[in-house]
Amino acid sequence: MTTKIKYSLLALCLGAIVAQAHPIIPTPQSVTLGKGYFVATKQPATEAMAVVTEKNHGEEYYRLVITPQKITCYAASEAGVFYAKQSLLQLSDSLGRIPCMTIVDEPRFAWRGLMLDVSRHFFGKEVVMQQLDMLARLKMNRYHLHLTDETGWRIEIKQYPALTGVGAEGNWSDRKAPRAFYTQDDIREIVEYARERHIQVIPEIDMPGHATTVYRAYPEFSTGGTGRWAGFTFYPAAETTYTFLRNVLTEVAALFPAPYIHIGGDEVHFGNQVWKTDPQIQQFIRDNQLGDEVGLEHYFVRRACEIVADLGKTVIGWDEIIESGVPADNMLVMWWRHDKPQILDKALKEGFRVILSPRIPCYFDFVQDDSHKIGRRWGGAFNTLEVAYRFPESIQARLTGHESQILGIQANIWTERIADKKRLDFMTFPRLAIIAEDAWSPAERKNEADFKERLPYFLKYLDTQHIEYFNPFNPAATPEPWGPEKADATANG
Numbered sequence: 001m002t003t004k005i006k007y008s009l010l011a012l013c014l015g016a017i018v019a020q021a022h023p024i025i026p027t028p029q030s031v032t033l034g035k036g037y038f039v040a041t042k043q044p045a046t047e048a049m050a051v052v053t054e055k056n057h058g059e060e061y062y063r064l065v066i067t068p069q070k071i072t073c074y075a076a077s078e079a080g081v082f083y084a085k086q087s088l089l090q091l092s093d094s095l096g097r098i099p100c101m102t103i104v105d106e107p108r109f110a111w112r113g114l115m116l117d118v119s120r121h122f123f124g125k126e127v128v129m130q131q132l133d134m135l136a137r138l139k140m141n142r143y144h145l146h147l148t149d150e151t152g153w154r155i156e157i158k159q160y161p162a163l164t165g166v167g168a169e170g171n172w173s174d175r176k177a178p179r180a181f182y183t184q185d186d187i188r189e190i191v192e193y194a195r196e197r198h199i200q201v202i203p204e205i206d207m208p209g210h211a212t213t214v215y216r217a218y219p220e221f222s223t224g225g226t227g228r229w230a231g232f233t234f235y236p237a238a239e240t241t242y243t244f245l246r247n248v249l250t251e252v253a254a255l256f257p258a259p260y261i262h263i264g265g266d267e268v269h270f271g272n273q274v275w276k277t278d279p280q281i282q283q284f285i286r287d288n289q290l291g292d293e294v295g296l297e298h299y300f301v302r303r304a305c306e307i308v309a310d311l312g313k314t315v316i317g318w319d320e321i322i323e324s325g326v327p328a329d330n331m332l333v334m335w336w337r338h339d340k341p342q343i344l345d346k347a348l349k350e351g352f353r354v355i356l357s358p359r360i361p362c363y364f365d366f367v368q369d370d371s372h373k374i375g376r377r378w379g380g381a382f383n384t385l386e387v388a389y390r391f392p393e394s395i396q397a398r399l400t401g402h403e404s405q406i407l408g409i410q411a412n413i414w415t416e417r418i419a420d421k422k423r424l425d426f427m428t429f430p431r432l433a434i435i436a437e438d439a440w441s442p443a444e445r446k447n448e449a450d451f452k453e454r455l456p457y458f459l460k461y462l463d464t465q466h467i468e469y470f471n472p473f474n475p476a477a478t479p480e481p482w483g484p485e486k487a488d489a490t491a492n493g
């Protein structure tokens, strides 16, 4: 064997060793391998870990030094210690052995989120808590609950009980399904469970559109479109509507310690046809010199922002709200319309802080494999694991120069076609692990081949948790679970 071939073989073997050196997802900023193992005998490794406070680092930074004798975590705050523990948990094998190494790590983005739509189909707090466990394991830190929409109002508001009376009846696939919602005690429990895992829970009350449940419960605050869109919007031309909103948001603000309230703001044009003919609304537009229905929509968003600001919170909205005239400093924007990249450009140019959650690749209601039949596609495109992994580098040219405005990345699970936990998990995993790596790991550390080496460890962990997933290594082994056939494609653009 020539020396050259010997060295090539050695390099190949080393490559394999390095590639499998750690199974951690999301991959850390730097890993230096040591020799041997720490063996946790008397107690779990996470409890054996000594903690040293090391100031002058970001809140989420940690340095983990594993030697055969001890494990030491250096971190500036509890969040860093928590993330060091998540790495340890992923490193431990079934015998309690942890390979020696030094990890220096901190996230690429501050916002690493997941949204769950509990309006179209409701998922109880047990499902939510399991999602929070998985977010924690993947070092994600934001959980956005889409609590209200056309189908069901899912949060108890003491002052307006009909919201979770008639407003919480039915779901997307069964209009007669019994009422389902979170009580205020449930919300407190969820928020606390998340807090223990360094996750903020962000409530969304969608307005002025996607508010059909209000029409069912309190028609006096409601108007909208025609036919399928009847009651789609709040009634924008009466002070009583804004009082109602203030009362609702006051209860919401008190329940969620996160400094944000999401007010939706998307797709109002689907169902505001009545605005064009209602004489009082037209008079309101004239009196307030709003120009037209779009001006009225922006007025509504400004009023909602004022209420949220009065409650001491910052508004988040879907990307439509950048047109509303609210100053860029006063709100965070979720860019979702991947087919409108000019909206992202505009938001960044105007100084908005942006969370990247474009349909492709961040919507988990899109199918992930061409063989899957239920779920969304956009002009034939869908969200493969590869497309998700190449994000946000795939849009880097748009982000360059605006890095400080990009707060992070969020995956969104819309549930028109997800009616049970089995399908929910299948659509979520393993893509959540990919979005976690997109949001945490530095671009230069991301490597698709290496990720594919680590992913099987994560899939095995999902097995231990009885969590369903799509297996990209063997699609036939994980057939697509059932989902409702008849979602209205326009209900969630």
Ligand code: ACM
Pocket: 266, 267, 318, 336, 492, 493
């Ligand atoms: C959205 O998907 N309508 C934000």
